[in-house]
Every structure is written in structure tokens, then in C-alpha cells.
Amino acid sequence: MSFFFNNHSAQPACTSNVHRPMGGIAGLREVHDDVGRLTVSVFPFAMVKDISLTLAAVPACYILADHATAYIGETGNAGRRLGEHSGDPSKAFAREVYVISGYQRAWFDKTAAIYLQFRLTQIAEQADLVDILKGTNPQVLELPNHKRASLDHFVEHGERLLFDAGCRVLRSNFASQRRKAEAVDTDMAIGPEDTGPMQIDVTGLPPLGSELELAYGDLWARGYPVRDGFVVTAGSEVRSLVNPSVNPILRTRRAELAAADALAIIPGIDDRARLRVAVCFPSAAIAAKVVTGAHVSSGKWVNRRYPEPILIAG
Structure with missing residues (x-):
């Protein structure tokens, strides 16, 4: 008992409540306190x-996570948006969902959701405990100082509730579990074949039924395997940001593409570029890494959901 009374922390003591509306242990939990305006709902x-349905029309910032990866999003309708993610192959990594919303709906709006997405993404990237999967970069809002100050309180409060809910994307007393997991997957590592030459401006068409699509956020890319490697087709998008933890060869490949003028700017969009020409990489794994700027495997290339056009006769 003496530890608690003699602990001269600059932070005041606080209490979080965990409510399990459906009973059980690992199901739905709602975490909040008696003085704040936020609640965190966490569930598998x-x-x-x-x-x-319980989150329909609820503005929220949310985190999809496993031990190695997290996706931080915002929405004006959490129920609908999460339902869309449940059918998205690029979100299949997720094991738990953390939804930050208002304890009363009027206390948290779309602006708060956008601001939290931006700030929590910053905090998560600085913590470097997991890989942060992004679609587009979070918005940076132009806000008056008094509004920003209020939302910064939401960030601090949200961090605490997320930790109490079990989220270890932003803070953890353990080292990252990501790197251990990656060491087991040989497809995630840079192999000798991945250092081979990259062929820029190749010609040819994918064999019928062989074209694959990239499952990484909303990044649009197509590719197909060939005898000597893997071709990423012209028009595919290349994420501008390169994660700090990637192998240096990814930056070398990006520099080669830039030097060959193979990347085109997309007007009005600054978080990705577009391939002007098709590029043949030594393997599907290195192709996925270069396109996403992240330490991913060849498993990001998946069968197309809509491989053939649908014709409706009148």
C-alpha cells in the first residue's frame, strides 16, 4: 500500500471502468471513466x-490490429465502415478492433475523428511497435487554437483508454512483437534472388486468368508472375512513403524507378505515384515491398475479386 501513497507522479490518479455488455471475457468490452467524454469499445x-448495428451512424476513430500491424481510420458511421472492412482482404490481418467514440454521441463528431486519426497515427509511427498500414495519409486539419487544445485532451484521454482496453499499438511495456514474427517468414526477408536486376518498361500481357491485385489499403496495383520474376503493370500505384524499418534495397529500387522517369505524379494526390510503364521485379515479394514501401510478403498479391467484366443485356 505504501507504494501508491508515496508515488509522487505528476499525473493524478484515475479510474477506468470496463463494462462487458455481452458477458464473457474476450468479447465486447466498453472502457470509459466517470469524468471523460470518450469511450473505447473493443471486440474481436x-x-x-x-x-x-450498435455503432451505426456513430462518428469514430478506430484501430484494426494484430501483434504486428495496425490500421488507424476515421469515419462518420463506424458500423458501416467496419462492415466494409470485414469483407476487405487487405484487412484480414486484424484480430481486434478498438473504436474511440463519444460516451454521448453529441460529444464526438467527424472533426474529432479526423484529428484523432492524424495524431494517433503520429504516435504509433513514433512508437514503432507495429507496422502502420495506410490507405491515404491522414488529413491535417486547419483548426483554431482553442479547438485544437480541446481535441488534444481527447488524444491524451483516448491513449489512456486504449491502453486499458488492451491496445499496444501506441504504448507497451514489451518490445515490439513484430520483428520476431517476421523472422520466421522467409518470404518477408530479402533473399538473394531479390537483389537481381529490375527490368523497367517491359512489354507483354498477362496470361489469361493470371493477373493478381494488390491487397494493401486502397493502393491500386496489378501484377502477374512470369518465368523470370513478377511484372507490375503500368498504371499501378506506388506508395510515396517508405517505412523506416525496410531493407535499404527498397530505397535503391525506388531511386532506380525515379531515375528512369518511370513514376508519374498523380494530380491532387501526394501520398502515391503511378507507374508509367510495366516493371519486372526479381520476385513477387520484392515487387510488393517496393510498391507498398513496407516490409510485406508476396501474399499481398491476391486473386482479383472481379477478374472479368460483367455484361448485362437489355
Whole structure:
């Protein structure tokens, strides 16, 4: 008992409440306190369809996470958005969902959701405990100082509730579990074949039924395997940001593409570029890494959901 009374922390003591509306242990939990305006709802990703109705039309910032990866989003309708994610192959990594919303709906709006997405993404990238999967970069809002100050309180409060809910994307007393997991997957590592030459401006068409699509956020890319490697087709998008933890060869490949004028700016969009020409990489794994700027595997290339056009006769 003496430890608590003699601990001269600059932070005041606080209490979080955990409510399990459905009972059990690992199902839905709602975490809040008696003085703040936020609540964090946490539940398994597999339960999204069961929970989505309770979050309909709820503005929220949310985190999809496993031990190695996190996706931080914002929405004006958490139920609908999470339902969309449940059918998205690029979100299949998720094991738990953390939804930050207002304890009363009027206390948290779309502006707050956008601001929290931006700030929590910053904090998560600085912590470097997991890889942050992005679609587009979070918005930077132009806000008056008094509004920003209020939302910064939401950030601090949200961090505390997220930690109490079990989220270890922003803070953890353990080292990252990401690197251990990656060491087991040989496809994640840079192999000798990945250092081979990259062929820029190749010609040819994918064999019928062989074209694959990239499952990484909303990044649009197509590719197909060939005898000597993997071709990423012209028109595919290349993420501008390169994660700090990637192998240096990814930056070398990016520099080669830039030097060959193979990347085109997309007007009005600054978080990605577009391939002017098709590029043949030594393997599907290095192709995925270069396109995403992240330490991912060849498993990011998946069968196209809509491989053939649908014709409707009148």
C-alpha cells in the first residue's frame, strides 16, 4: 500500500471502468471513466458483423490490429465502415478492433475523428511497435487554437483508454512483437534472388486468368508472375512513403524507378505515384515491398475479386 501513497507522479490518479455488455471475457468490452467524454469499445474482428448495428451512424476513430500491424481510420458511421472492412482482404490481418467514440454521441463528431486519426497515427509511427498500414495519409486539419487544445485532451484521454482496453499499438511495456514474427517468414526477408536486376518498361500481357491485385489499403496495383520474376503493370500505384524499418534495397529500387522517369505524379494526390510503364521485379515479394514501401510478403498479391467484366443485356 505504501507504494501508491508515496508515488509522487505528476499525473493524478484515475479510474477506468470496463463494462462487458455481452458477458464473457474476450468479447465486447466498453472502457470509459466517470469524468471523460470518450469511450473505447473493443471486440474481436470476427465479431464486426454482430457489433456493427450498435455503432451505426456513430462518428469514430478506430484501430484494426494484430501483434504486428495496425490500421488507424476515421469515419462518420463506424458500423458501416467496419462492415466494409470485414469483407476487405487487405484487412484480414486484424484480430481486434478498438473504436474511440463519444460516451454521448453529441460529444464526438467527424472533426474529432479526423484529428484523432492524424495524431494517433503520429504516435504509433513514433512508437514503432507495429507496422502502420495506410490507405491515404491522414488529413491535417486547419483548426483554431482553442479547438485544437480541446481535441488534444481527447488524444491524451483516448491513449489512456486504449491502453486499458488492451491496445499496444501506441504504448507497451514489451518490445515490439513484430520483428520476431517476421523472422520466421522467409518470404518477408530479402533473399538473394531479390537483389537481381529490375527490368523497367517491359512489354507483354498477362496470361489469361493470371493477373493478381494488390491487397494493401486502397493502393491500386496489378501484377502477374512470369518465368523470370513478377511484372507490375503500368498504371499501378506506388506508395510515396517508405517505412523506416525496410531493407535499404527498397530505397535503391525506388531511386532506380525515379531515375528512369518511370513514376508519374498523380494530380491532387501526394501520398502515391503511378507507374508509367510495366516493371519486372526479381520476385513477387520484392515487387510488393517496393510498391507498398513496407516490409510485406508476396501474399499481398491476391486473386482479383472481379477478374472479368460483367455484361448485362437489355
